[in-house]
Amino acid sequence: MSDHKDDLGKHPRGTLAVVGLYGLLFLVGWLAVFFFIYLPRGAVTR
């Protein structure tokens, strides 16, 4: 346990990777609904 203690205060690389992947998924998911569903159907006010 103590062998790795010095790493604890450094940048959480694994977390940044997880958060980065999630950010990508978030963007792709939202843009997919926008481009492939919302825009083809058109806004309700049109």
Place this chain on the structure above:
Amino acid sequence: MMHNRQLATANVGVAVGAFGVATFLAFMQALSRAALDLPWRSPKMYYLSVTGHGVLMALVFTTFFIMGLGVALTTRALGRPLRYPRLAWLAFWVATVGSLGALWAIFWGKATVLYTFYPPLEAHPVFYIGLTLLVVGSWIWSAVTLGTYAAWRREHPGVPAPLAVHGILATIIVWLLATIGVAAEMLFQLIPWSLGLVETVDPLLARMLFWYFGHPLVYFWLIPAYVVWYTVLPKEAGGRLFSDPLARMVFALFIILSTPVGFHHQFMDPGISAGWKMLHTVNTAAILFPSLVTAFTVTASLEVAGRMRGATGLWDWIKRLPWGNPLVSSVILSMILFALGGIGGAVNAAFGMNSVVHNTAWIQGHFHLTVGSAVALTFMGGAYWLVPKLVGRDLELDLLARVQPFLWFVGMLLFSLANHVTGLMGMPRRVYEVGYAGNAITSHWQNLTLVSALGGVLLFVSASFFLLVMLGTVLAGRRREQPALEFAEPLAGKPERPLIFDRIWLWVVVAIVLVVIAYAYPLASHLAMERFGSPGFKPF
């Protein structure tokens, strides 16, 4: 302190009981939506069930669990008993009597108005009065907690509040601000109307007041879940909290941003101008920020835990986490489901795109990832951690407790993703018969309703495991001294002096200013218009 433990146990007990009844109703609904022929299946039974499930889960289970958790965490973290124990018990009984009244109206078929109780759907007065008493009970609990904190503060000037208490205070402030809306709706509109003192009701005003309350209600559920994520999870995972100041900032942001967002539930409503809806859209986007910070900080705390257990490399820490600890697995799985819900939430909250998903099955898919997972699964994990300590018994049926979060995860993925997809295909929510007498369009979503029903079955099994573990623990768990409630230590140590985020009353003032900016003009404009009330409707 014994007195406080009994009070917390009583609150959590009512929460678990409400969860059990609501689970059974949910099981029936999932099968009914798939058009599976159940005994007594009828439109009346369906709407009675949806109302019961919504009220029990969204209002009764959550409120009582939060009150129980709040009592346990506050007294432990402050190291002192509740200031006014009799008032705290009064809060419990007022909320319990109110809940029983509302449930009487629902189960006797006198309140098929769903948990949002939108007029002109009309319920029996006991339904509205009962829910009002539930809120009054929670106000008394809030006052007791604030009084206890004030007494501690006088004895500890210049010391930051423990993080768990900081989070519970944020919960209470958000709740007190939010419930002004529903109290106004109940006292000035729904109760006089249901008693026959006035003949008509203004549905749009009621919806404005409801959603003034309805969205911060989400944060009333979520902030205590975050308290568990920040203050309990890192300790249980064998690590430390990555950053105490970030956590305090998140709770302060929730105080100021939770309330001025309600119009994003009313994008399709007439009578509110596009500009005001846009302002609430911007605020809604802003409130994603504290949740994203939470995702980072809690994940980093888990990474710390994994590395303290010897992990190296980019991903190894995930494997090293104690997945067999039901609190840890519950919270991590709830976070994953919540992350998926966040993507859908950004679609709901986008002014234009909302029209694609409005009132479709997408919405129920979404909020089962948020309140039904991030909150409910965290509370279940929290119960595995808390209840043995409250009743002084070992957790019983340990294997079921370890399997249950994973079953919930799989069941919720099937249920929720199927509902997201059918929502995009146009399937409405809150509709008893989704086959539309064999209409061709509906045939495309029929198979997915079966997937959703399968998810519902798994969720029912998972919930049953939870209830068995709770019953087993309370009735048959081995009696012995349990370890005290312990909170995670921050990686960089506890702050010695209060931070700007600890200046709670400053954030309360900012929150009130934002609420006034977001609501004063639209509300005044609405009241200045010529309004036409509606008589009540009771479809069943």
